[in-house]
Amino acid sequence: xxxxxxxxxxxxxxxxxxxxxxxxxxxxxxxxxxxxxxxxxxxxxxxxxxxxxxxxxxxxxxxxxxxxxxxxxxxxxxxxxxxxxxxxxxxxxxxxxxxxxxxxxxxxxxxxxxxxxxxxxxxxxxxxxxxxxxxxxxxxxxxxxxxxxxxxxxxxxxxxxxxxxxxxxxxxxxxxxxxxxxxxxxxxxxxxxxxxxxxxxxxxxxxxxxxxxxxxxxxxxxxxxxxxxxxxxxxxxxxxxxxxxxxxxxxxxxxxxxxxxxxxxxxxxxxxxxxxxxxxxxxxxxxxxxxxxxxxxxxxxxxxxxxxxxxxxxxxxxxxxxxxx
Amino acid sequence: xxxxxxxxxxxxxxxxxxxxxxxxxxxxxxxxxxxxxxxxxxxxxxxxxxxxxxxxxxxxxxxxxxxxxxxxxxxxxxxxxxxxxxxxxxxxxxxxxxxxxxxxxxxxxxxxxxxxxxxxxxxxxxxxxxxxxxxxxxxxxxxxxxxxxxxxxxxxxxxxxxxxxxxxxxxxxxxxxxxxxxxxxx
Numbered sequence: 423x424x425x426x427x428x429x430x431x432x433x434x435x436x437x438x439x440x441x442x443x444x445x446x447x448x449x450x451x452x453x454x455x456x457x458x459x460x461x462x463x464x465x466x467x468x469x470x471x472x473x474x475x476x477x478x479x480x481x482x483x484x485x486x487x488x489x490x491x492x493x494x495x496x497x498x499x500x501x502x503x504x505x506x507x508x509x510x511x512x513x514x515x516x517x518x519x520x521x522x523x524x525x526x527x528x529x530x531x532x533x534x535x536x537x538x539x540x541x542x543x544x545x546x547x548x549x550x551x552x553x554x555x556x557x558x559x560x561x562x563x564x565x566x567x568x569x570x571x572x573x574x575x576x577x578x579x580x581x582x583x584x585x586x587x588x589x590x591x592x593x594x595x596x597x598x599x600x601x602x603x604x605x606x607x608x609x610x611x612x613x614x615x616x617x618x619x620x621x622x623x624x625x626x627x628x629x630x631x632x633x634x635x636x637x638x639x640x641x642x643x644x645x646x647x648x649x650x651x652x653x654x655x656x657x658x659x660x661x662x663x664x665x666x667x668x669x670x671x672x673x674x675x676x677x678x679x680x681x682x683x684x685x686x687x688x689x690x691x692x693x694x695x696x697x698x699x700x701x702x703x704x705x706x707x708x709x710x711x712x713x714x715x716x717x718x719x720x721x722x723x724x725x726x727x728x729x730x731x732x733x734x735x736x737x738x739x740x741x742x743x744x745x746x747x
Numbered sequence: 748x749x750x751x752x753x754x755x756x757x758x759x760x761x762x763x764x765x766x767x768x769x770x771x772x773x774x775x776x777x778x779x780x781x782x783x784x785x786x787x788x789x790x791x792x793x794x795x796x797x798x799x800x801x802x803x804x805x806x807x808x809x810x811x812x813x814x815x816x817x818x819x820x821x822x823x824x825x826x827x828x829x830x831x832x833x834x835x836x837x838x839x840x841x842x843x844x845x846x847x848x849x850x851x852x853x854x855x856x857x858x859x860x861x862x863x864x865x866x867x868x869x870x871x872x873x874x875x876x877x878x879x880x881x882x883x884x885x886x887x888x889x890x891x892x893x894x895x896x897x898x899x900x901x902x903x904x905x906x907x908x909x910x911x912x913x914x915x916x917x918x919x920x921x922x923x924x925x926x927x928x929x930x931x932x933x
Contacts, residue, residue, distance in 0.1 A: 725818070
């Protein structure tokens, strides 16, 4: 009876590890219970890693890995290795222009002191992507669809908003917490994760909780794979996309561009296709944004968070839009 | 609740984007952009009274009656005008820093710390050594990062904004000494 009760308890807790099973199989009931208690504690520790507020050092490393993956998927950086003699002056100029526009926007974001990096991906697909730590990319295909700088600003601002909203970091935190649990013995052990138990323990113990990814490139690669897979198959939550759209309009207005251009652009982008497969429908995004713009009226006696004259802001011609020159 | 959990909850509460707070005359606003200029009069060419940094608090005295995009503020015993888009009702996000002095840092402290220096890290470069199909992408990203850091100056961003007729951007007055970030392989 006692053994049946213990089995029921352990299975009910859903934390029966291989070690606990082995102990139980050899009749070590107390050992199995102790092992299960340990796992429960480890699971509670791993749950602490579910916050998207990861230390900046960890964000740099994860962000760099995800950004490199976007570069690979996007056909490489337009111009290749931009500091090499083989890189074209046109590609460098386009990159400089993109960074001037992007940094002007990012300076008004909620993470103004992050070092933002904007790049062009050599792909005909119509897409823009971002990665933690302030990496933002736009494809040649999307650049060619833009009519003015206000539209470019809207696209970049939407991606900036994903970074400041820590949307990819929310995905990462879930992946990391799950892999922590695996590494500490509560699940199936796989490759790099098996050897990373101490790194996870350190991360759960220390104030600031950094998972030192620079010390474990294999673990970094595994985490990056899982994050990218999640982002490409499921995408961000629709609520995150809507939030990024609204924040994009705030940034565009704060930077001094006419916001309606971004709303208009959404109507000309592919719907449910290519990189926008997981986005909400563009018509719904436009409806929400038009409603948001209509709600932005200054209240007498209060500081106006949004420039009341946003309807009169400039559109600004695009200085450069074509990857081919 | 552990110290770490309290820290994270506090940082979330202080830094997460959310709905705007109503601020009336005499209320507190926060500087958003780096090197924001506090000017003697509501004009971008006016005399600079002080340079303000992100997360610095100012007291709102109201908008200029003729040019409502300029706001009269008091900042640490000085008063002057700041352009609208450089002010916000909420402080910028806190950054979380690990290692020595671990904890939350406001945007101003973060900007002047070594942690603000971003680079493609040693872990990412090592990943490229192990996954050869990623190698070229990582090298291109590293080159992009360094190219942008070398070539894109705050003055260039400000000049572009000026020429395009956008919200004024303050040129960087003093660049903090760039330090090599721990773990970065340059």
